[in-house]
Amino acid sequence: MKLRRSKGRCKSVEFRTHDPSMLLPPIVFRLAPAMHRIALPLAAIGLAAASPSFSPVLAQNHSLPPDSVLVGAMTFRSIGPAVMSGRIADVAVTDAKASRGRLGNVIYAAAATGGVWKSTNAGVTWTSIFDSVRTGSAGAIAVAPSDPDVIWVGTGEPNNMRSSSWGTGVYRSTNGGKTWSGAMLPKSQHIGRIVIDPRDPNVVYVAALGPLWAAGGERGLYKTTDGGKTWTNTKEISKYTGFTDIAMDPSDPDVLYAASLERERREYGFLPAGPESAIYKTTDAGKTWTKLTRGLPTGDIGRIGLSVCKSRPSTVYAIVHAKPPANGLYRTDDAGATWRLVNNQNGTAWYYSQVRCDPTDPDHVISLNAQSRESRDGGKTLLPFAGGGVHSDHHALWINDDNPEQMILGGDGGLYLSWDAGRTWDHVESIVAGQFYTVAVDDALPFYNVYGGLQDNQTWWGPSRTRNTFGPTNADWARMAGGDGFYAVPDPLDHNLVYA
Numbered sequence: 131m132k133l134r135r136s137k138g139r140c141k142s143v144e145f146r147t148h149d150p151s152m153l154l155p156p157i158v159f160r161l162a163p164a165m166h167r168i169a170l171p172l173a174a175i176g177l178a179a180a181s182p183s184f185s186p187v188l189a190q191n192h193s194l195p196p197d198s199v200l201v202g203a204m205t206f207r208s209i210g211p212a213v214m215s216g217r218i219a220d221v222a223v224t225d226a227k228a229s230r231g232r233l234g235n236v237i238y239a240a241a242a243t244g245g246v247w248k249s250t251n252a253g254v255t256w257t258s259i260f261d262s263v264r265t266g267s268a269g270a271i272a273v274a275p276s277d278p279d280v281i282w283v284g285t286g287e288p289n290n291m292r293s294s295s296w297g298t299g300v301y302r303s304t305n306g307g308k309t310w311s312g313a314m315l316p317k318s319q320h321i322g323r324i325v326i327d328p329r330d331p332n333v334v335y336v337a338a339l340g341p342l343w344a345a346g347g348e349r350g351l352y353k354t355t356d357g358g359k360t361w362t363n364t365k366e367i368s369k370y371t372g373f374t375d376i377a378m379d380p381s382d383p384d385v386l387y388a389a390s391l392e393r394e395r396r397e398y399g400f401l402p403a404g405p406e407s408a409i410y411k412t413t414d415a416g417k418t419w420t421k422l423t424r425g426l427p428t429g430d431i432g433r434i435g436l437s438v439c440k441s442r443p444s445t446v447y448a449i450v451h452a453k454p455p456a457n458g459l460y461r462t463d464d465a466g467a468t469w470r471l472v473n474n475q476n477g478t479a480w481y482y483s484q485v486r487c488d489p490t491d492p493d494h495v496i497s498l499n500a501q502s503r504e505s506r507d508g509g510k511t512l513l514p515f516a517g518g519g520v521h522s523d524h525h526a527l528w529i530n531d532d533n534p535e536q537m538i539l540g541g542d543g544g545l546y547l548s549w550d551a552g553r554t555w556d557h558v559e560s561i562v563a564g565q566f567y568t569v570a571v572d573d574a575l576p577f578y579n580v581y582g583g584l585q586d587n588q589t590w591w592g593p594s595r596t597r598n599t600f601g602p603t604n605a606d607w608a609r610m611a612g613g614d615g616f617y618a619v620p621d622p623l624d625h626n627l628v629y630a
Contacts, residue, residue, distance in 0.1 A: 160166035173418065177566065177580055208562060209580065209594060213604035214587040215544025216563030217242035219287045220323075221269045221526045223538070224278040233532050236278065238307070239545050240268035240526075242287040243295050244563025248307055256560050259307035267295035272324040274331035279306045284321025288294050288339050288374055289525060290393060290433070290480050293500070293565065293585050296320060299335055302358050314358045317341075318348040322374035322391075327383045327415075332357040335416065337388060339372035342395050351376070351388055353416045361370050364416035370394055371406040373516075374483075377436040381443045384415040386521075387422075387466065389434035389448070393480065402451070403432035409448060411466050425469030427456035433483035435498075440489035440531065447487055447509065451479030459485065459497055459509045472509035473497075482525065489531045498524040498541075504552070511588045520546055520555050523586060542586045559604055564590075567615035572625035581628060585617030589630055591618065 194202065205402030220240040226233035231339050233244060237249045245260035260268065260283065271288040274280035285297025299313035300321060327333035331356050340349030351365040365373070371392040379385035388411075392404030409426060410419040439445040447458045448469070458474035466511035476483070477499055488494035493508040496515055502524045503512035513529040516524060521543020530536035539546040539555065544563065546555040565585040572579050577595040584590065592607035611630050621627035 133562050157416075175210070177564075177582065181333055190487075207603045209600065210562055210566060210593055211590060211602070211607040212562045213559050213607055214561065214564060214590065214609075215557070215561050216244055216565045216587065217289075217523075217542045217585065218526055218540025218545050218561075218563070219268060220270045221288065221528045221538050221545075222273045222281075223528055224273050225275045226532065227275075229604040232531050233428075234536050236273075237538060238271050238273065238281065239540060239561065240271040240283065240580065241561065241563035242289065243267055243565045244561065246271060246307065247284055247561050253545070253556075253558060256558065258562070260310070263298075263301055263310050265298045267297050269297060269321040270324045270337075272334075274326045275328040277331045280326075280331040281307055282324045282326065282334055282336075283310075283417070284318070284336060284338075286318065286320035286339075288320050289482075290342060290395070290400075291585075292395070293336075293567070294320070294342060295341065300324070300358070311358065314354075315348045315352060315361065317346075318352075318372075320372075322372075323376045325376045325378050325386065326555050327378075329383060330355075333415075334358070335376050335378075335386065337373035337376045339374055339391060339393075340369075340553040342393070345369040345394065346392065347372075349373070351410075351416065351419070360415075364412075365390075365410060365419045367406050368392075370404065370468055374433055375436045377438045377446070379438055379443045379481050380440045385411070385413050385443075385465075386416065386436065386445060387411050387436050389421070389436055391433050393432070400480075405430055407431035407434065408450075409436070409466070412591060422466045423471070424467065425462075425471075426450065426460065427452035429453065431561065433480050434487045435483040437485045437487040437495070439463055439487040439492040442492040445487070445492040447485045448481070449476055449483050449497055450483040451476060451483055459512075460493070461509055471511055473505070475499075475503060475512055482523075484525060484527070486527045486529060489529055490534050494529060494534075498527055500524075514554055516546070516555060518554075520557075521587075545625060565615075568617050570619050572618075572620035574625045579620070579625065581618040581620060583618055583621070583630075586614050588612050589616055589618045591628070618620075 175203040177290040192550040219242045222238040224236035239247045247256045248259045251255045265285045270284035272282045281303045283301045296319040298315035302311040320339040320342045322337040325335045340347040346369045350363040352361045375389040375393040377387045392406040394401050409422045412419050437447045444465045446462050452482040458476045460469045461470045461472045482499045484498035486496045500522050502515040515524040523542035526540030535551045539549040545558040548555045557572040566582040569582040576595045581591040588609050618630045
């Protein structure tokens with residue numbers, strides 16, 4: 131390798147490959163001045179920087195063009211950041227009885243563009259466990275109540291955003307996330323919810339939304355009874371309509387409620403609702419489904435979120451996106467036979483529409499939104515929830531069955547933990563899940579800097595490398611501007627000057 135320098139700066143880098151064992155003729159690669167370092171926005175791991183390393187296997191692959199041989203030999207290292215985190219689409223917690231531990235200790239977090247993370251100490255430390263799948267977007271996650279080692283993950287977040295990444299199907303682990311199965315339902319692209327039968331970890335229901343930007347794909351309510359070897363679409367509606375939520379009756383696993391969603395995006399617009407969106411119920415484990423209508427809105431309906439109250443399973447809440455005045459929070463006290471509108475607050479419903487009932491109190495309900503609300507009178511009165519320094523835009527909430535004071539909240543700002551029923555929150559700053567829209571680099575020495583705008587998490591900059599052996603940390607990153615992610619471009623002559 132030759133380095134050509136001009137006035138102390140690296141002008142170009144030249145790689146010459148000439149080794150008889152490589153079975154290739156001598157090849158010369160030249161990287162332009164702006165290309166002698168690489169920084170790529172990897173949604174699944176925040177940002178990563180590349181370093182060259184020799185790979186004989188790649189070099190001996192005659193089918194690859196020379197530039198692929200060079201780039202294929204690059205290895206990546208994470209440079210963060212995690213201080214602002216990123217959107218958490220779903221949360222799952224291992225059942226205490228199955229794990230013989232304390233409920234709330236083993237936590238899984240599904241990141242919209244950051245894979246899956248696991249904590250075994252109630253959120254103190256976290257480990258990324260989904261990197262081997264090579265799919266960055268996770269939309270749903272569930273742990274088998276009867277076996278804590280069985281985990282199901284649905285890839286492709288279900289939040290219908292312009293920036294929503296699609297997935298590659300559903301995956302299963304039988305060893306707590308150490309290894310994963312191959313892809314199941316690979317054409318589903320977006321998974322809204324996964325529910326596992328508490329009696330058998332091989333019986334699983336999947337709410338498959340299907341593609342966001344096109345019709346078709348695998349849409350419907352899928353069920354497997356053999357751990358994913360075979361699947362049955364128990365409720366298929368149309369090429370435009372999939373399912374966004376499932377809720378199981380905790381007193382009878384054969385009784386489930388499901389919400390369908392008709393939606394489609396185009397470059398020029400978004401159709402967030404349609405006449406095929408509805409609530410369905412089964413009492414025979416998915417053999418037949420009945421559409422629930424009494425008291426529910428008609429016409430074009432959008433996203434619907436469901437929650438069955440554990441302490442009183444006949445009470446079910448549904449947050450329904452509909453035209454005013456029918457838009458809002460609905461409640462049934464007769465297991466879905468009749469419904470009534472209890473509150474009409476439900477903003478930007480296509481992005482949120484998540485509702486959670488306190489497992490110990492059927493009148494305590496929480497509606498997740500840009501500014502989440504909670505009610506202690508059955509939904510009649512909604513008061514602010516998770517404010518005071520907590521990032522807005524909430525998508526996931528878990529409440530401890532044994533101790534409802536413990537809550538885990540997921541949103542655009544990452545994961546938050548509460549031990550006092552949501553009065554105060556601790557932000558997890560060790561999950562690398564930032565969703566970068568754009569990145570740029572400068573020419574600073576000795577280590578160049580990386581700049582980027584994140585989805586709903588401001589614009590940041592940080593070093594590509596530090597003198598610490600463990601690399602850049604949260605403390606090395608700094609925020610430059612607020613708001614949603616924007617372009618940030620450093621001046622090519624003076625890296626202290628940045629245009630945004």
